[in-house]
Amino acid sequence: VVGVAAGETKNPSRAIPKAVHTTVLRLAIFFIGSILVMAALIPWHQAGVDTSPFVLVFQSIGMPFAGDIMNFVVLTAVLSAANSGLYVCSRMVWSLAKERLIPARFAKTNFRGVPVWAVLFSMAGSLLALLSSVIAASTVYLVLVAVSGLATLVVWFSVCVCHIRFRREWTRDGHSADELGYRAPGFPVLPWLAIVMCIGALVLVVLDETQRSTLYCMIPFVVCCYAAYYALERQRKRENNA
Numbered sequence: 001v002v003g004v005a006a007g008e009t010k011n012p013s014r015a016i017p018k019a020v021h022t023t024v025l026r027l028a029i030f031f032i033g034s035i036l037v038m039a040a041l042i043p044w045h046q047a048g049v050d051t052s053p054f055v056l057v058f059q060s061i062g063m064p065f066a067g068d069i070m071n072f073v074v075l076t077a078v079l080s081a082a083n084s085g086l087y088v089c090s091r092m093v094w095s096l097a098k099e100r101l102i103p104a105r106f107a108k109t110n111f112r113g114v115p116v117w118a119v120l121f122s123m124a125g126s127l128l129a130l131l132s133s134v135i136a137a138s139t140v141y142l143v144l145v146a147v148s149g150l151a152t153l154v155v156w157f158s159v160c161v162c163h164i165r166f167r168r169e170w171t172r173d174g175h176s177a178d179e180l181g182y183r184a185p186g187f188p189v190l191p192w193l194a195i196v197m198c199i200g201a202l203v204l205v206v207l208d209e210t211q212r213s214t215l216y217c218m219i220p221f222v223v224c225c226y227a228a229y230y231a232l233e234r235q236r237k238r239e240n241n242a
């Protein structure tokens with residue numbers, strides 16, 4: 001989300017480092033911090049999936065209406081995640097339209113610069129995906145979850161590879177790291193570590209029989225994406241030659 005939003009901020013050299021730092025801090029506090037609190041207050045043999053561990057924590061300290069409070073918090077978090085997902089998806093659709101990989105209509109914006117058609121298209125896709133969780137939970141919805149889950153892994157892998165190649169090309173062109181507006185810390189150890197972890201996660205998916213089926217959905221999806229891209233590129237070359 002931070003990376004996509006970088007293209008729309010007025011001062012990316014100042015806003016992006018701040019966003020990165022605050023995002024990492026929030027993740028550390030709200031995710032790792034909450035896990036530490038739950039691990040300290042809930043015995044491991046009582047933790048499960050039948051009841052929210054947050055509800056168990058609130059009940060252990062005698063807080064009334066713990067379930068209602070957590071339902072409100074979870075609903076707010078889900079709506080926030082859906083809002084950020086809609087933002088990223090609409091900008092990806094807009095970018096694909098700008099590259100002429102999908103109809104150019106989705107690249108049109110209103111007077112405020114908002115890609116309305118891309119937002120509406122993304123929202124329609126989100127609603128259809130939500131509908132599939134109700135009417136096709138064991139078929140279509142599982143395929144969508146499998147594709148989106150492994151796609152995230154592929155995206156992170158691609159980001160790390162692009163980071164490493166960018167820094168190599170930057171140095172090869174005679175530039176130094178000090179010239180960068182924002183220099184990611186821990187380079188090149190962290191991107192290589194992330195690549196190893198992504199590969200490790202993929203290996204675990206292959207070894208886990210319950211997760212292996214996601215590859216059967218993801219691999220054909222990736223093949224179809226590449227086939228469609230090269231088909232469009234071939235058609236574009238033919239049009240240019242004509």
